[in-house]
Amino acid sequence: SQQGEEDPQALSIQEGENATMNCSYKTSINNLQWYRQNSGRGLVHLILIRSNEREKHSGRLRVTLDTSKKSSSLLITASRAADTASYFCATDKYSGGYQKVTFGTGTKLQVIP
């Protein structure tokens, strides 16, 4: 299975602190994406990093990718209570009109006000 492993499984921080989540995967990838899921709801795409990129920023999000170690990290800076959610990394393979996405095990983040 290409499923990624994420750690930590759960993370609890105070508002204003930074949160770092890590993802490891098994096979070569086209892209690595991060999604957020609020309690039992749909997923929201956060950021995508391509296999030839090493770092990417979007607002308070910073993603790194190390293809030699098959790992990625998501950093959320200056966290807010509204960031409380589960975060999933996802690797994808594009195949003529659609993607096959495999999600990691997820990190549950709690930001305490």
Add this chain to the structure above:
Amino acid sequence: DTEVTQTPKHLVMGMTNKKSLKCEQHMGHRAMYWYKQKAKKPPELMFVYSYEKLSINESVPSRFSPECPNSSLLNLHLHALQPEDSALYLCASSLPGGDEQYFGPGTRLTVT
């Protein structure tokens, strides 16, 4: 319109019932996906439709039957489900060549 809608939000059904889940998008996306998500687990891909044709069936039991009547609509027909099929069923869509999938809010299914 930049959203994927799913109906119903919640569904309780017996093991002998037949029901359907519906997913709709009007973003011009030509790839649509069904995922199953058990509690505290990541979503698992079930089916992919590309240009209204079934492209991937991840060895899903035949009691789940997908249908894509047109480019905006995706159905999942359910029949003779088991209690272990209780889960959150998520629909998603993406542009041809697009990297991002847009997810609906899901249908919470309980099989009794």
